[in-house]
Amino acid sequence: MALGVARPASWTAWAVSAVATVLSTYALDLVATAAGLLAVTAGVLDGLAATWLVAVLVASYLAWYLGLRTNLVANLRLLEVTGASTNVLSKAAFELTRRRRPRVRRWAATSGYLLTELAKEVPYYAGAFGAALVADPVDATDAITFLAGANLGAAAYEYALGRGTTAYVAHRAASFDTDWVPADYLRDYYREVEPDEVATIGFFVREIAGACRARPVLYFGTGPTLHHVFLAAPVASEIHLGDYLDANLAEVRRWLDRDPGAHDWRPFVRHTLACEGVAAPTPDDVRHREELTRARVTRLVHVDGRCPSSEPRWATVVSAYCADSATGDPRAWATFMGHVLDRVEPGGLLLTAMLRRSHGYRVGDVTFASAGVDEGDLRRLVRARWGAVDGAVEVHELRDQPDHGYAGIVLAALRRPAGHG
Ligand SMILES: C[S@@+](CC[C@H](N)C(=O)[O-])C[C@H]1O[C@@H](n2cnc3c(N)ncnc32)[C@H](O)[C@@H]1O
Numbered sequence: 001m002a003l004g005v006a007r008p009a010s011w012t013a014w015a016v017s018a019v020a021t022v023l024s025t026y027a028l029d030l031v032a033t034a035a036g037l038l039a040v041t042a043g044v045l046d047g048l049a050a051t052w053l054v055a056v057l058v059a060s061y062l063a064w065y066l067g068l069r070t071n072l073v074a075n076l077r078l079l080e081v082t083g084a085s086t087n088v089l090s091k092a093a094f095e096l097t098r099r100r101r102p103r104v105r106r107w108a109a110t111s112g113y114l115l116t117e118l119a120k121e122v123p124y125y126a127g128a129f130g131a132a133l134v135a136d137p138v139d140a141t142d143a144i145t146f147l148a149g150a151n152l153g154a155a156a157y158e159y160a161l162g163r164g165t166t167a168y169v170a171h172r173a174a175s176f177d178t179d180w181v182p183a184d185y186l187r188d189y190y191r192e193v194e195p196d197e198v199a200t201i202g203f204f205v206r207e208i209a210g211a212c213r214a215r216p217v218l219y220f221g222t223g224p225t226l227h228h229v230f231l232a233a234p235v236a237s238e239i240h241l242g243d244y245l246d247a248n249l250a251e252v253r254r255w256l257d258r259d260p261g262a263h264d265w266r267p268f269v270r271h272t273l274a275c276e277g278v279a280a281p282t283p284d285d286v287r288h289r290e291e292l293t294r295a296r297v298t299r300l301v302h303v304d305g306r307c308p309s310s311e312p313r314w315a316t317v318v319s320a321y322c323a324d325s326a327t328g329d330p331r332a333w334a335t336f337m338g339h340v341l342d343r344v345e346p347g348g349l350l351l352t353a354m355l356r357r358s359h360g361y362r363v364g365d366v367t368f369a370s371a372g373v374d375e376g377d378l379r380r381l382v383r384a385r386w387g388a389v390d391g392a393v394e395v396h397e398l399r400d401q402p403d404h405g406y407a408g409i410v411l412a413a414l415r416r417p418a419g420h421g
Contacts, residue, residue, distance in 0.1 A: 013083035014091070021088040028120065028157050035153025036124070036146040045145040053144045060151035067155035068117060070162030072110050073359075073372060077169045077328055079109055080360035080405060081367045086161065087113045102358070102407040124150050170328050173360065173369035176244060182224035182251045184364035186263045189404070190225060193271045196409050197227060199396045200320060200353045201268070205231045205275040207392065207413035208316075211349050215315035216240055220303055220340050221322025224251035226293065227268035228320050231276070233293040236316070242303035244326075249300045256294055265290070305336040313345035324354035325361065328369025334381055341385045347418040349391075354378070356395060358406035367405065375410045382414055390415045 039045070045053060075085055085091035093112035097105045124147060174180070193201070208231055211217070217236040219229060222243050232239055243249050254262040269289050273281040303309070305323055323336040344350050355361065358370040375393050382389045391414040398407055 016084040017088045017091040020086045031157040032150040032153040036150035039149025060148040063155040064151040067158035071158040074162040074165035077359040174366040195401045203411040212315040217316040218314040220319035224248040230272045238298040239296045240299040242301045315348045318351045320353040324371045333371035344416045350414045355406040356408035361405040
């Protein structure tokens with residue numbers, strides 16, 4: 001059982017959320033009011049025509065929205081991973097919808113946060129325009145200057161809070177180095193073929209047809225699992241299984257060595273064969289594919305997606321739920337995924353799968369951070385790295401999936417341009 005990073009007791013999360021809400025409200029007020037007063041005192045908008053004043057005000061709202069967006073995403077991460085929030089209404093909405101689908105939970109938590117932030121705007125309007133009405137030296141320009149300054153102060157505050165929260169979550173989320181228990185992962189995710197794997201294996205079976213035959217295939221971040229490996233056995237000359245953790249590779253080794261305590265992958269082999277068109281796979285069919293897979297796996301390798309590799313590239317790389325599930329930071333995801341893309345030789349094929357817009361998934365009683373990325377992030381990264389996006393990128397919503405912390409996945413089969421790299 002993993003220690004140390006379980007969610008805090010629920011009363012602790014409520015208490016932390018309440019204190020954080022009060023502190024954050026005061027801090028926001030302080031920063032925004034100071035910025036507004038500073039803008040008025042400095043007379044930064046004095047002499048501007050009315051249309052320009054309005055344009056500046058609109059731009060300041062846009063900046064505020066962008067800062068707030070960073071903070072809203074960070075707040076979702078915080079809720080998913082620790083159960084606490086910097087806004088107690090957001091936490092209440094999250095808890096009320098805890099048994100609903102992740103998307104509903106996220107929507108509720110975000111709405112709670114937004115509502116509070118909008119309510120906080122009212123005193124600024126009342127203050128600014130009230131002063132303009134009753135106090136002679138304060139005119140409409142001053143009121144708008146104050147609001148624009150306050151918005152920019154609030155934008156900076158929300159952005160800083162968002163970045164700080166994201167850094168905190170990264171620090172608080174479970175760590176692969178200390179908290180990953182392969183047996184918990186296998187028990188929670190791989191006792192039966194769940195909807196995400198029905199979709200993933202079906203997609204991979206279809207797309208591996210486009211791989212170069214009789215060449216080695218690399219699995220990057222295979223974990224303690226083999227469920228995606230069976231489909232490559234008829235295609236590959238060799239299969240190389242890479243993961244960061246020795247404990248995961250040891251679990252794979254147990255299966256290769258026919259250890260009686262090794263995980264039972266037969267439901268997944270059956271599903272793979274069914275996806276390949278075998279109408280009713282027999283025990284012999286399953287055994288045959290297991291043996292072929294054992295014969296094809298020739299290397300278990302230690303890999304670290306955070307670092308570039310000097311190894312030769314592979315014609316086919318399969319990396320499922322790895323980069324997105326190894327970090328809660330989208331920038332770290334991009335670096336990691338970029339290194340995975342680098343492993344594919346020009347003209348080669350990448351099959352990949354990622355959790356869609358998830359901020360965390362549970363294994364045992366701990367939560368690992370997820371990068372919150374989606375198909376747009378993947379396309380942008382591939383275009384930047386390979387110069388083009390050539391292949392299929394699919395989004396699958398998961399309706400009957402047990403709640404592990406995600407409600408959708410992205411599946412992609414991407415060919416690296418032949419002349420690239
Ligand atoms: C959610 S598991 C996915 C495992 C498997 N591909 C699957 O579909 O079930 C994430 C995997 O990423 C691996 N991982 C974490 N940090 C890594 C790193 N820095 N480099 C490579 N793999 C890493 C973990 O060891 C783990 O096996």
